[in-house]
Amino acid sequence: xxxxxxxxxxxxxxxxxxxxxxxxxxxxxxxxxxxxxxxxxxxxxxxxxxxxxxxxxxxxxxxxxxxxxxxxxxxxxxxxxxxxxxxxxxxxxxxxxxxxxxxxxxxxxxxxxxxxxxxxxxxxxxxxxxxxxxxxxxxxxxxxxxxxxxxxxxxxxxxxxxxxxxxxxxxxxxxxxxxxxxxxxxxxxxxxxxxxxxxxxxxxxxxxxxxxxxxxxxxxxxxxxxxxxxxxxxxxxxxxxxxxxxxxxxxxxxxxxxxxxxxxxxxxxxxxxxxxxxxxxxxxxxxxxxxxxxxxxxxxxxxxxxxxxxxxxxxxxxxxxxxxxxxxxxxxxxxxxxxxxxxxxxxxxxxxxxxxxxxxxxxxxxxxxxxxxxxxxxxxxxxxxxxxxxxxxxxxxxxxxxxxxxxxxxxxxxxxxxxxxxxxxxxxxxxxxxxxxxxxxxxxxxxxxxxxxxxxxxxxxxxxxxxxxxxxxxxxxxxxxxxxxxxxxxxxxxxxxxx
Amino acid sequence: xxxxxxxxxxxxxxxxxxxxxxxxxxxxxxxxxxxxxxxxxxxxxxxxxxxxxxxxxxxxxxxxxxxxxxxxxxxxxxxxxxxxxxxxxxxxxxxxxxxxxxxxxxxxxxxxxxxxxxxxxxxxxxxxxxxxxxxxxxxxxxxxxxxxxxxxxxxxxxxxxxxxxxxxxxxxxxxxxxxxxxxxxxxxxxxxxxxxxxxxxxxxxxxxxxxxxxxxxxxxxxxxxxxxxxxxxxxxxxxxxxxxxxxxxxxxxxxxxxxxxxxxxxxxxxxxxxxxxxxxxxxxxxxxxxxxxxxxxxxxxxxxxxxxxxxxxxxxxxxxxxxxxxxxxxxxxxxxxxxxxxxxxxxxxxxxxxxxxxxxxxxxxxxxxxxxxxxxxxxxxxxxxxxxxxxxxxxxxxxxxxxxxxxxxxxxxxxxxxxxxxxxxxxxxxxxxxxxxxxxxxxxxxxxxxxxxxxxxxxxxxxxxxxxxxxxxxxxxxxxxxxxxxxxxxxxxxxxxxx
Numbered sequence: 001x002x003x004x005x006x007x008x009x010x011x012x013x014x015x016x017x018x019x020x021x022x023x024x025x026x027x028x029x030x031x032x033x034x035x036x037x038x039x040x041x042x043x044x045x046x047x048x049x050x051x052x053x054x055x056x057x058x059x060x061x062x063x064x065x066x067x068x069x070x071x072x073x074x075x076x077x078x079x080x081x082x083x084x085x086x087x088x089x090x091x092x093x094x095x096x097x098x099x100x101x102x103x104x105x106x107x108x109x110x111x112x113x114x115x116x117x118x119x120x121x122x123x124x125x126x127x128x129x130x131x132x133x134x135x136x137x138x139x140x141x142x143x144x145x146x147x148x149x150x151x152x153x154x155x156x157x158x159x160x161x162x163x164x165x166x167x168x169x170x171x172x173x174x175x176x177x178x179x180x181x182x183x184x185x186x187x188x189x190x191x192x193x194x195x196x197x198x199x200x201x202x203x204x205x206x207x208x209x210x211x212x213x214x215x216x217x218x219x220x221x222x223x224x225x226x227x228x229x230x231x232x233x234x235x236x237x238x239x240x241x242x243x244x245x246x247x248x249x250x251x252x253x254x255x256x257x258x259x260x261x262x263x264x265x266x267x268x269x270x271x272x273x274x275x276x277x278x279x280x281x282x283x284x285x286x287x288x289x290x291x292x293x294x295x296x297x298x299x300x301x302x303x304x305x306x307x308x309x310x311x312x313x314x315x316x317x318x319x320x321x322x323x324x325x326x327x328x329x330x331x332x333x334x335x336x337x338x339x340x341x342x343x344x345x346x347x348x349x350x351x352x353x354x355x356x357x358x359x360x361x362x363x364x365x366x367x368x369x370x371x372x373x374x375x376x377x378x379x380x381x382x383x384x385x386x387x388x389x390x391x392x393x394x395x396x397x398x399x400x401x402x403x404x405x406x407x408x409x410x411x412x413x414x415x416x417x418x419x420x421x422x423x424x425x426x427x428x429x430x431x432x433x434x435x436x437x438x439x440x441x442x443x444x445x446x447x448x449x450x451x452x453x454x455x456x457x458x459x460x461x462x463x464x465x466x467x468x469x470x471x472x473x474x475x476x477x478x479x480x481x482x483x484x485x486x487x488x489x490x491x492x493x494x495x496x497x498x499x
Numbered sequence: 500x501x502x503x504x505x506x507x508x509x510x511x512x513x514x515x516x517x518x519x520x521x522x523x524x525x526x527x528x529x530x531x532x533x534x535x536x537x538x539x540x541x542x543x544x545x546x547x548x549x550x551x552x553x554x555x556x557x558x559x560x561x562x563x564x565x566x567x568x569x570x571x572x573x574x575x576x577x578x579x580x581x582x583x584x585x586x587x588x589x590x591x592x593x594x595x596x597x598x599x600x601x602x603x604x605x606x607x608x609x610x611x612x613x614x615x616x617x618x619x620x621x622x623x624x625x626x627x628x629x630x631x632x633x634x635x636x637x638x639x640x641x642x643x644x645x646x647x648x649x650x651x652x653x654x655x656x657x658x659x660x661x662x663x664x665x666x667x668x669x670x671x672x673x674x675x676x677x678x679x680x681x682x683x684x685x686x687x688x689x690x691x692x693x694x695x696x697x698x699x700x701x702x703x704x705x706x707x708x709x710x711x712x713x714x715x716x717x718x719x720x721x722x723x724x725x726x727x728x729x730x731x732x733x734x735x736x737x738x739x740x741x742x743x744x745x746x747x748x749x750x751x752x753x754x755x756x757x758x759x760x761x762x763x764x765x766x767x768x769x770x771x772x773x774x775x776x777x778x779x780x781x782x783x784x785x786x787x788x789x790x791x792x793x794x795x796x797x798x799x800x801x802x803x804x805x806x807x808x809x810x811x812x813x814x815x816x817x818x819x820x821x822x823x824x825x826x827x828x829x830x831x832x833x834x835x836x837x838x839x840x841x842x843x844x845x846x847x848x849x850x851x852x853x854x855x856x857x858x859x860x861x862x863x864x865x866x867x868x869x870x871x872x873x874x875x876x877x878x879x880x881x882x883x884x885x886x887x888x889x890x891x892x893x894x895x896x897x898x899x900x901x902x903x904x905x906x907x908x909x910x911x912x913x914x915x916x917x918x919x920x921x922x923x924x925x926x927x928x929x930x931x932x933x934x935x936x937x938x939x940x941x942x943x944x945x946x947x948x949x950x951x952x953x954x955x956x957x958x959x960x961x962x963x964x965x966x967x968x969x970x971x972x973x974x975x976x977x978x979x980x981x982x983x984x985x986x987x988x989x990x991x992x993x994x995x996x997x998x
Contacts, residue, residue: 084598097516099583
């Protein structure tokens with residue numbers, strides 16, 4: 001393919017994407033395909049000879065699109081948003097066009113420095129304390145990781161390394177392996193699967209502490225766990241606080257957890273994967289009260305800030321801890337740079353290679369501007385509140401817990417089984433995509449406002465699907481007695497399997 | 500930004516990239532900027548209001564490009580190639596346009612299934628044994644990881660989990676932590692930094708065994724290390740064999756290491772990050788003789804196969820080992836799929852999130868075809884041989900070790916100091932980018948054929964720069980006595996710091 005063909009192919013892809021987004025509402029959000037549909041449709045072998053780009057576009061349209069779940073659709077209410085925007089797509093074109101790998105400054109100065117700049121910009125937008133920023137005098141700084149999963153694991157590994165260094169300094173006769181074996185990580189039982197996985201990947205026992213009835217990990221619970229473990233000869237090392245849990249978007253109180261972590265020398269990491277974006281709006285910053293106690297903070301611009309996956313923004317107060325844990329030297333990686341304020345980002349992350357991810361963050365920040373991004377966040381939260389009203393106006397439904405951010409959880413008063421049936425039927429219809437969670441032992445449906453194009457009328461459409469399906473289901477089980485009876489029987493069985 | 504503006508912005512970016520590549524030879528490969536150049540040039544804060552896309556393009560051209568190291572330039576001979584191609588860039592546009600996250604089948608069927616298909620295609624192209632492929636009857640399969648670093652760490656973590664399960668099954672009274680503390684990983688002292696880092700990240704002691712004088716980890720060395728460690732009560736667990744080391748592109752003999760690993764129940768992982776691409780050409784498959792003993796195999800299409808970072812292709816013989824190690828359940832991740840031949844890829848990797856990386860692999864495989872990719876590999880190897888001849892025709896130089904693949908290592912007979920000076924001057928000139936390595940205690944310059952556009956005339960140009968710089972340096976130190984004296988004095992000091 002020569003550059004002229006690329007111009008044609010690339011521009012056709014741009015138009016295809018633009019057409020796709022323009023017409024996103026005409027498609028069912030979920031595809032009507034069975035497992036194996038694509039494996040069975042495509043050839044068993046790669047083509048031997050080059051193919052024309054028109055063939056690729058044709059197969060993309062005829063085979064890939066019909067098997068795609070449309071995350072950008074205003075009917076997509078599952079999980080949390082997957083960031084995507086025109087600005088981000090073009091940022092990636094520019095980054096891919098350069099094709100640089102930025103493991104040292106010299107390997108591409110712009111790649112490293114644009115990350116420094118955009119992470120300073122972003123940290124300021126969020127109102128993070130100065131000490132997290134590269135532009136402040138200390139050792140703080142931001143780095144783009146691939147995912148919140150990765151950031152949580154990075155935090156865990158660094159906390160482990162730091163604990164070992166601290167304890168062997170106090171008592172040099174201690175055995176390193178023995179220390180490691182005594183270290184404990186803590187988080188709430190509401191944490192994302194990736195947090196639990198970090199404990200397993202990083203070989204540190206991790207306690208999922210019981211959250212309170214609002215899904216928040218409380219200070220007293222953490223302190224009790226610390227003291228129990230210390231009494232058993234264990235060493236509290238790492239705590240992951242969740243700001244905006246995946247299940248119900250609850251916020252752990254940093255102002256309670258932070259002082260305890262600091263007192264016990266435990267590294268406090270914040271996983272604000274989804275909700276962190278909201279802190280660009282000052283009115284939500286009270287939810288990160290206590291941020292000054294934190295050692296590392298991570299959120300995903302690739303969720304709610306219109307940046308395409310992968311762009312997970314992580315800040316640390318003391319980047320030298322990362323470097324101590326992750327620095328492995330090789331002669332071929334020698335750099336000419338001596339300015340210590342410019343990071344060697346390969347020591348801030350697990351892999352050696354890193355691409356120019358700051359580019360898409362930069363294009364998004366510039367094309368939207370801070371005001372544009374705040375508008376986007378506020379629009380989602382307003383629409384969630386609007387949806388809440390719609391549900392609450394229908395007395396067959398209960399909305400709980402009290403919605404925060406762009407997530408609304410609800411259930412039918414009829415109980416778990418009928419609520420689950422409602423969700424199953426909606427997913428089967430392909431018209432809406434939502435997923436389940438549990439709250440206070442009950443099965444609930446999560447309705448997340450996700451699409452960046454979503455408007456009030458979309459919420460009306462989504463609600464009308466839910467209402468219609470509820471009409472069909474509830475038809476025949478009128479009357480409070482029946483509902484109560486159903487509720488009593490059916491709650492237990494379904495929630496048993498979930499946490 | 501509306502979709503019409505996106506069409507304009509996107510197409511402008513396509514043209515910009517095409518123009519950039521078309522004119523890549525007019526730029527110095529290394530930028531003339533000082534550390535901090537971009538931090539000092541950009542505003543301290545993100546813009547408050549949205550900006551026009553033309554402003555972004557302008558700043559990209561005026562600020563980013565001048566600070567970029569041009570990895571696609573035919574004057575780029577550092578490290579190994581960073582994959583990039585028109586086909587791959589467009590593949591990413593399509594993937595970003597969809598913006599899906601593929602952690603379960605339902606989250607986007609096409610995302611999971613295209614990965615199955617392309618990894619089968621690719622595995623067949625490489626001539627991997629059938630048992631590594633999803634399309635064969637067993638539990639084998641391929642998955643796209645973010646980097647070879649990640650794949651090495653995944654292999655290590657899975658081997659650890661498997662060893663613990665195996666040993667506690669034999670003797671249930673064993674303590675899990677105690678087993679973990681006894682596990683040992685092995686690789687050669689020629690390994691990439693990422694391999695050594697995997698041991699540190701995965702909390703497993705890792706021995707860097709001495710390679711032979713050709714940079715190969717030999718079976719006898721490995722067996723001796725196993726036996727020594729077992730005698731000390733330790734447990735051999737994980738071995739990383741390197742096919743194509745970063746320093747000198749040496750190949751560990753799998754046919755020697757494999758039977759030993761199998762006998763001792765150690766997981767054998769292959770890191771073929773760069774050189775793995777060459778196995779699509781049957782004439783190089785002898786370098787992976789013994790592949791049938793291997794448990795996991797990884798190479799980077801994002802290095803030598805024109806796929807943009809990140810696309811690291813990993814195959815395992817038994818994917819159930821990955822799932823056992825990495826499976827963490829949550830109710831919101833429930834899937835409707837019951838077909839066990841379609842993988843839940845989130846259990847095959849460390850993070851939860853994953854984007855549609857198979858798309859760019861698919862577009863590359865189709866736009867190039869197998870023949871196009873073989874031609875690309877063979878072109879690079881032929882050009883490396885051509886460069887070797889040029890260097891060997893100049894009796895001031897020595898080429899060693901014997902070049903393999905697209906890497907040629909050479910030095911001045913004048914010794915380490917003058918060789919290092921030659922490299923430093925060339926890098927300072929910004930005209931060529933190469934990095935150093937060591938071979939048999941001597942400082943050598945690595946000349947990697949990297950650009951996908953590179954032709955014979957480019958090699959002539961690169962060589963002419965090297966020759967000219969050598970002329971300047973060697974002028975005045977004619978005579979064999981002087982060279983020998985210089986060599987004797989200077990070898991020691993420089994190589995001390997390197998491995």
